[in-house]
Amino acid sequence: MTRDIESNAQTIADALTSAQQIPKLSSEAEQLSLDDAYSIASRVREILGKERVGRKVGFTNRTIWPVYGVDQPIWGEVHSDGLFSTDQPVNLASYSEPRIEPEIVLGLKHAPTAEMNNEQLAGCVEWVAPGFEIVQSIYPNWKFSVEDSIAAQGLHGCLVLGDKIAATHDVLTGLAEVPLALFKGAEAIESGKGENALGGPIEVLAHLVSL
Template sequence: MPEFCAADTLYAAFHGNMQVPPLTEKMPDLTLDQGYKIASEIHARRLAKGEVVAGRKIGFTNRTIWPIYNVDAPVWGWMYDSGVHDITSDGVITLPLLPEPRIEPEIVFGFKAIPSPEMDLTALAGCIDWVAHGLEIVTSLYPAWRFTAPDAVAAVAMHGALWVGPRLAPTADRLEALTTCGITLSGPDEVAIGHGVDVLGGPLMALQHLVSQIDRMPGAEPIQPGEVVTTGTLTDARPIAPGETWSTEFDTPLLSGLSVTFKAG
């Protein structure tokens, strides 16, 4: 399967709410950089259709879940205005029509300055305008969530949509709490536990990794002021369905949990 055909296939699958076999079934030697090239071609198609970049998502930063998904590296992908929303006061969220949707509790950053690869964590923190807790809805264009890291990055990094909670000041103590915090994700008859440190050592470290990897996507520009970056799930992702209520709770008062109810799209 030529790479341009792979981009066509995944673009059609995403916009048609369909699933396709993993690319690596026909392209067993697919590399992560080739996956980024396919993703860049899909991105070009979306921009040509009028979509507007809202920011980036980092996937698979939580190393505790790598064995579950058969991946061995973080990946990143684009987010667009059409899929990034603030959580409303009533917490009701329309669940997009996506294959096998799952929920991921994450830490989200908004930017006021352009971060660069040579920056240390202190300098990176100085680029952040606000920090928030958010919920990413992820999707698998491949049946049963079976794929490799190159498959994942090619498939828009498994991103479906992002809902962002209240924006908070990036104070030194709050940024420190992002690493030391624990979080509980609760839904119908199940609970998942996670920690900030699981995300590549902390969300700021995940951001640092993203900044160092942006040029793996052909034509990708640095993160711009006004962009949003979500840094990866703090727990394992959980399947979700309309009618369900899910909530999160942190073990620190510096971060606030969320409660949302999904309605059919």
């Protein structure tokens, strides 16, 4: 069956703008293909008409793949109206089943290309910053296929960007070892380090560029 890209994209765009949830697109009877998922995602972005300021890569931590039933990273866009500094409030009511994720954010000064090695890719980075991503699921109870998550803009809600740090050689080579800890008040909820994301942030950039 040929997917109705326009109808599905409009349904997702409406859900995202109203913080409403919808049934997932994929089913046992009709699986959503990767090509259709990215086609729907592209059309959603056209409908929303927002200004892109960057891209996010999701599901880079392979250890959580079994939790969500996915088997590969995904990507989506970061938009100007969804980029906040740490002193700006974020209205969580704008998102469906929001969750928070600590992030390492890379700011680029040159456009990377697929033939670059990791050292060359690192040379494209101007700054590094800590951040929080608010992710969301327009599908109830965070149940979806990887294709569903792609169609829904990579589950991206917004990005809260911390202070930028100049991308010196020492900073870039140390990214994989950067420790991260997520606290809820005084309680440590989760911990990890940069290498949990496909080996490190530069490796994530390499993955994104390869797509």
